[in-house]
Amino acid sequence: MKQPDPVAEMEVFLKGMDGEEVDVLADNTSVIEIAAGEVVGERIELHNGVIYQAFAEDLGFMWRWEIHRSGKPVQSGCSLSERSAREAVDHVLAFFQNLATAQAEAESDDPRDD
Numbered sequence: 001m002k003q004p005d006p007v008a009e010m011e012v013f014l015k016g017m018d019g020e021e022v023d024v025l026a027d028n029t030s031v032i033e034i035a036a037g038e039v040v041g042e043r044i045e046l047h048n049g050v051i052y053q054a055f056a057e058d059l060g061f062m063w064r065w066e067i068h069r070s071g072k073p074v075q076s077g078c079s080l081s082e083r084s085a086r087e088a089v090d091h092v093l094a095f096f097q098n099l100a101t102a103q104a105e106a107e108s109d110d111p112r113d114d
Contacts, residue, residue: 042057042058043055043056043057044056044057044082046065046085046086046089047067047089047093049093051069051070052067052068052069052093052096053067053068053071054066054067054068054089054093055068056079056082056085056086056089058082062078062079062080063078063079063080063081063082063084063085064076064077064078065077065078065079065085065088065089067089067092067093067096069096075092077092
């Protein structure tokens with residue numbers, strides 16, 4: 001049985017409905033352009049903290065959100081509305097905060113420190 005080719009699948013994913021390639025902006029700034037060249041929405045900031053920043057873009061049929069840590073993307077997802085995108089980002093950021101707190105507590109309780 002032939003194994004699926006993830007690179008080929010990604011290439012198909014990045015094609016528009018009419019087969020035209022979709023431009024994906026390397027720095028992920030300002031707008032998303034779809035295959036027809038139509039500007040759908042601007043990137044909006046959802047969170048701007050010391051470590052984490054979060055952004056969302058209205059794609060017309062869904063909202064795409066992305067969380068960055070120190071300028072690098074660490075988590076992304078899609079939501080049906082701006083409100084649900086904000087809620088999703090809040091939940092993921094809370095998870096990251098809880099994880100960081102647990103790691104800090106584990107390091108402070110490390111018996112090797114004695």
